[in-house]
Amino acid sequence: MFDDPEKKVAYFEYAVGLVFHSWPVMKQAVEEEWGGVESADKRDWMAGAVFDFITANPDVEADDVEEIILQILTDEFSADVEDDSAYELATDLVSLWKSSQEDDFEPIRKLHETVGKKLLEKMESEGGAGAGSSETANAEATPELVEAPDAQEQSQQQQDPVVDDDGFTMVQRKRRY
Numbered sequence: 601m602f603d604d605p606e607k608k609v610a611y612f613e614y615a616v617g618l619v620f621h622s623w624p625v626m627k628q629a630v631e632e633e634w635g636g637v638e639s640a641d642k643r644d645w646m647a648g649a650v651f652d653f654i655t656a657n658p659d660v661e662a663d664d665v666e667e668i669i670l671q672i673l674t675d676e677f678s679a680d681v682e683d684d685s686a687y688e689l690a691t692d693l694v695s696l697w698k699s700s701q702e703d704d705f706e707p708i709r710k711l712h713e714t715v716g717k718k719l720l721e722k723m724e725s726e727g728g729a730g731a732g733s734s735e736t737a738n739a740e741a742t743p744e745l746v747e748a749p750d751a752q753e754q755s756q757q758q759q760d761p762v763v764d765d766d767g768f769t770m771v772q773r774k775r776r777y
Contacts, residue, residue, distance in 0.1 A: 608700050608701065608703070609655060609700075611700055611705055611708050612651070612654075612655070612696060612697055612700040612708070613651050614708070614712075615693075615696045615700070615707075615708045615711055615712075616647050616650060616651045616654075616693060616696075617644070617647050618711050618712065618715045618716055618719070619647075619689060619692055619693060619696070619711070619715075620643055620644075620646065620647040620650075620689075621643075621715065621719055622715045623685065623689055624685065625673075625679070625681055625685055625686070626643050626646075629643070629673075629677045629679060630643050634677040634678060634679055635676050635677040635678075639677070642676045642677065645676075646669075646672045646673075646676065649668070649672060650665060650668060650669060650672075650693065653665065653668055654693060654694070654697050655697075658697075658701070660694060660697070661694070662687060662690040662691040662693075662694045663687075663690070664690075665690035665693055665694060666686050666687045666689075666690035669686045669689060669690060670686050673686070695707065696708060696711070
């Protein structure tokens with residue numbers, strides 16, 4: 601479907617955001633602010649960290665992704681997930697990654713149809729209320745992101761490292777969603 605590998609990655613990045621927004625554990629963590637008032641931002645950062653890990657390790661296994669998910673949940677949300685939902689989430693993410701690398705975007709389209717549109721409807725029914733999570737849902741749920749991921753490509757290119765006069769690289773927070 602795409603000759604440009606960056607477009608494949610952009611579709612996958614969108615899917616990762618949708619998966620984290622729809623995961624019941626993460627929904628509860630954000631709603632109940634397990635990670636404090638910035639729980640929605642932490643969710644988005646977590647999705648970005650997992651996305652970065654998967655794309656940096658193309659032959660990644662679900663066990664490795666699950667380990668990262670559980671570690672971040674413990675560190676950022678003080679939560680221990682004892683059911684298998686983190687492994688199921690990791691398995692879904694690895695499956696989406698492999699599908700996108702094989703130019704099979706049907707699973708991502710289905711995810712958009714089931715989750716992305718619900719996020720958009722929820723945001724519209726709330727009337728745009730809420731600061732971080734509604735804006736995040738709107739950014740991810742818009743069909744334009746699926747149809748034209750070029751905007752995400754540009755934002756990724758703008759995140760080049762900043763090196764000061766002494767040669768140190770400044771740490772910058774990544775905003776994925």
